[in-house]
Amino acid sequence: MESKKYLEDISEIKNMMSRSSRFISLSGLSGILAGVYALIGAFMAYQVLGDLRTGQNFIERYTGAMSVLEQLLLIAASVIILAAGTGIILTHRKSKKSGEKIWDVSSKRLVLNFLIPLVAGGLFCLAMIQQSHFGLVAPATLIFYGLACVNASKYTLGAVRYLGITNIILGLISTQFIGYGLYFWAVGFGVLHIFYGALMYFKHDRT
Amino acid sequence: MSIINNINKAFDHRIRLGIMSVLMVNDYADFNMLKELLGATDGNLASHTKALEKEAYISVEKQFIGRKPNTRYAATKLGKAAFKKHIDALEKLIGKN
Numbered sequence: 001m002e003s004k005k006y007l008e009d010i011s012e013i014k015n016m017m018s019r020s021s022r023f024i025s026l027s028g029l030s031g032i033l034a035g036v037y038a039l040i041g042a043f044m045a046y047q048v049l050g051d052l053r054t055g056q057n058f059i060e061r062y063t064g065a066m067s068v069l070e071q072l073l074l075i076a077a078s079v080i081i082l083a084a085g086t087g088i089i090l091t092h093r094k095s096k097k098s099g100e101k102i103w104d105v106s107s108k109r110l111v112l113n114f115l116i117p118l119v120a121g122g123l124f125c126l127a128m129i130q131q132s133h134f135g136l137v138a139p140a141t142l143i144f145y146g147l148a149c150v151n152a153s154k155y156t157l158g159a160v161r162y163l164g165i166t167n168i169i170l171g172l173i174s175t176q177f178i179g180y181g182l183y184f185w186a187v188g189f190g191v192l193h194i195f196y197g198a199l200m201y202f203k204h205d206r207t
Numbered sequence: 208m209s210i211i212n213n214i215n216k217a218f219d220h221r222i223r224l225g226i227m228s229v230l231m232v233n234d235y236a237d238f239n240m241l242k243e244l245l246g247a248t249d250g251n252l253a254s255h256t257k258a259l260e261k262e263a264y265i266s267v268e269k270q271f272i273g274r275k276p277n278t279r280y281a282a283t284k285l286g287k288a289a290f291k292k293h294i295d296a297l298e299k300l301i302g303k304n
Contacts, residue, residue: 016228105240
């Protein structure tokens, strides 16, 4: 009888320690979907860049005249909004199940620590576009995104750390292959998200 | 018998156990964070933090954030050591049976 109570105490201690320091409701499925959106986005961007060569325009048919840069930014923004939106909805659903509040101390800390490297990187990339250093934009986005993941991983599921490290490595490799940024993007934001999202999904979502 | 003696009465309650667990892995936690995590009422939590404070296991720091009063708690060295001993005792008791 007594030992059952002690066992409960131990599991309560473990539960409180992890819940107070890590946000564990992060949805793995939203990672998979974010990867799918990124692959679709990369494909569309490839079309736009391809149109540039053939002279025909893919999005222009629907949206009227837009510069290539504007089209690419539109695609990128759509991917980010879709991915973030899906992430919030699915994480909200998962947090309801596990009884964790979606906007509490641990999730705020997670978002803040994720955003610091990400916003810095985003501004840095805008500055590079401004200065016409287009070649290094793709590597920089991957590296900064990876750093953001590593920084945030201290406050959430462990898989995020490996997603971050892989993205940093990929970003560094891509600095040697300027002009192939889109392919590295597709791998970094697409394939890696699907891979680590699936890992998280099978490890945590279905329990 | 000696292991039983290591079971600390001060931690023999779900709320107090929770408070100490949170403070072991966080440098500090404020009142509302503890309340949310433990699902306790104001009065309930206040009485348990007071009990732990009396044992000198946690320290209390009252301050103002803007105009709002904010109370934050941290585990003392004594409290951390006592809690570690308590966990060890629990684990040994489970392992024995």
